[in-house]
Amino acid sequence: MVNRTRLVDEFIELVKIDSLSRKERKMCDALKQKLAALGYSPAEDDAGEKIGGECGNIICNVKGSKAVPAVLITAHMDTVVPGIGKKPVIDGDIIRSDGTTILGGDDISGVAVILEALKVLKENNIQHGDIQIAFTIAEEIGLMGAKNMDFSKIYAKYGFILDSDGKIGCAAVNAPSQNKIHAVIKGKTAHAGIEPENGISAISIAADAVSNMRLGRIDEETTANIGVINGGSATNIVCDRVEIEGEARSRQQSKLEAQTIHMKECFEKAAEKWNGQVEFNTQLEYPSFSIGKEADIIKILEAAAAKCGLDFEAISTGGGSDTNIFNSKGIESVDLSIGMTMVHSVNEQISITDMEKAAEFLISIIENVK
Structure with missing residues (x-):
C-alpha cells in the first residue's frame, strides 16, 4: 500500500529545506501545510519560545475509530551541520548526500515515513485508534524540543519514535x-x-x-x-x-x-x-529507560513485524533520543529503526527500500494496537 514514488518525492522535497536546530521555521511551516492538506489541524506549542528557537513542536491529533489506547508517533525536524543547501542524490535504491553536506535523513526520513503512513491509513480507510503526531525541534542539541513539550496535550499510552539506525524491525528498548x-x-x-x-x-x-x-x-x-x-x-x-x-x-x-x-x-x-x-x-x-520483554508495547511490535514479514529485534543502544524524554513522562516508548546510515557525516545515506519497509511497519504497528 505504500506509494514508493510519493515517499521518495516527499523525502527529497523535505531534506532540501534548511532546518538546523533552533532554525526549523521553514520546515515547521511546510509540515503544518502537509498535515492540514490531509484534513488535520496541527498546532505549535511554546517550546521554541522557551529555548530561543524560531518555532515550537508540532502536535497534531488524528481521531481514530477503534476503542484502543492512543499512540504517539514522532520524529524530529532539526538536522546537524553542515546542513545548509543540502543536495540529495538518488543512486538506484540509495539516497545520499552529494558529499558537501549531511543528507538530513536524521531525522527527515522519519518525518517522511510518518506522512506516508498517514496517507496510506486515510486512502485505504484502515481502522485505528487515536494517533498523536509530534514533530519536535532541537533534538540534536540536547532533546530540547521534547524536554519543553506541552505534555498537557499528550494523552497517548504508547510512543513510537522513528529516529534510529539498524535494520527495519529493530526497536531500541534500552538506552542510557x-x-x-x-x-x-x-x-x-x-x-x-x-x-x-x-x-x-x-x-x-x-x-x-x-x-x-x-x-x-x-x-x-x-x-x-x-x-x-x-x-x-x-x-x-x-x-x-x-x-x-x-x-x-x-x-x-x-x-x-x-x-x-x-x-x-x-x-x-x-x-x-x-x-x-x-x-x-x-x-x-x-534519564535512561528500559522496557521489559513482556511489556504490552513489545507484543504490539512483535505482532506488527510478523504481519509485515519482518524479524523483530529488541536492542539496547548507547545513544539518547526523544524516546528518553517520553518514557520519563510515563509514555511507554521505543525508538524504531528507519535504516539511516553514516548519520552526522557528509557520507550519510538511506535505502529507499528501508524507508518503504519502515512505513509498512509503522502502519502495521498502528493496526495492531489493542
Missing part, C-alpha cells in the same frame, strides 16, 4: 542516562619565556587529568568522552584557564555515578598536584 560535564581549570599566568616557573599551566593540569581518565568504552553499558577543550590566549603566556566539556553515559545509574565521580577525581587530583584549582559541574541531560 547521560551526565553532561563542565570543568573549569584555573592556573596562574606568567611570561612563558622570562619566568615560566612562576606560572601554573591550566593546560598541563587538563592534560594530566584527561590522561588519567577512563574514557571511551568503559563496559557494555557505559561510555565517557571529553569532547571540547578551550583555553589559552598566546604562546608567550602560561595559560591560566581551560574549560572542558564532556559526558558520561550508562544504562545503569550506579555505573553512571561511579564514572562521573571518577572523572571529577581525576580533575581534582591533577589540580592538587599542580597547585591549581578546578570547578566541576555535572547536569543530567536525560
Whole structure:
C-alpha cells in the first residue's frame, strides 16, 4: 500500500529545506501545510519560545475509530551541520548526500515515513485508534524540543519514535542516562619565556587529568568522552584557564555515578598536584529507560513485524533520543529503526527500500494496537 514514488518525492522535497536546530521555521511551516492538506489541524506549542528557537513542536491529533489506547508517533525536524543547501542524490535504491553536506535523513526520513503512513491509513480507510503526531525541534542539541513539550496535550499510552539506525524491525528498548560535564581549570599566568616557573599551566593540569581518565568504552553499558577543550590566549603566556566539556553515559545509574565521580577525581587530583584549582559541574541531560520483554508495547511490535514479514529485534543502544524524554513522562516508548546510515557525516545515506519497509511497519504497528 505504500506509494514508493510519493515517499521518495516527499523525502527529497523535505531534506532540501534548511532546518538546523533552533532554525526549523521553514520546515515547521511546510509540515503544518502537509498535515492540514490531509484534513488535520496541527498546532505549535511554546517550546521554541522557551529555548530561543524560531518555532515550537508540532502536535497534531488524528481521531481514530477503534476503542484502543492512543499512540504517539514522532520524529524530529532539526538536522546537524553542515546542513545548509543540502543536495540529495538518488543512486538506484540509495539516497545520499552529494558529499558537501549531511543528507538530513536524521531525522527527515522519519518525518517522511510518518506522512506516508498517514496517507496510506486515510486512502485505504484502515481502522485505528487515536494517533498523536509530534514533530519536535532541537533534538540534536540536547532533546530540547521534547524536554519543553506541552505534555498537557499528550494523552497517548504508547510512543513510537522513528529516529534510529539498524535494520527495519529493530526497536531500541534500552538506552542510557547521560551526565553532561563542565570543568573549569584555573592556573596562574606568567611570561612563558622570562619566568615560566612562576606560572601554573591550566593546560598541563587538563592534560594530566584527561590522561588519567577512563574514557571511551568503559563496559557494555557505559561510555565517557571529553569532547571540547578551550583555553589559552598566546604562546608567550602560561595559560591560566581551560574549560572542558564532556559526558558520561550508562544504562545503569550506579555505573553512571561511579564514572562521573571518577572523572571529577581525576580533575581534582591533577589540580592538587599542580597547585591549581578546578570547578566541576555535572547536569543530567536525560534519564535512561528500559522496557521489559513482556511489556504490552513489545507484543504490539512483535505482532506488527510478523504481519509485515519482518524479524523483530529488541536492542539496547548507547545513544539518547526523544524516546528518553517520553518514557520519563510515563509514555511507554521505543525508538524504531528507519535504516539511516553514516548519520552526522557528509557520507550519510538511506535505502529507499528501508524507508518503504519502515512505513509498512509503522502502519502495521498502528493496526495492531489493542
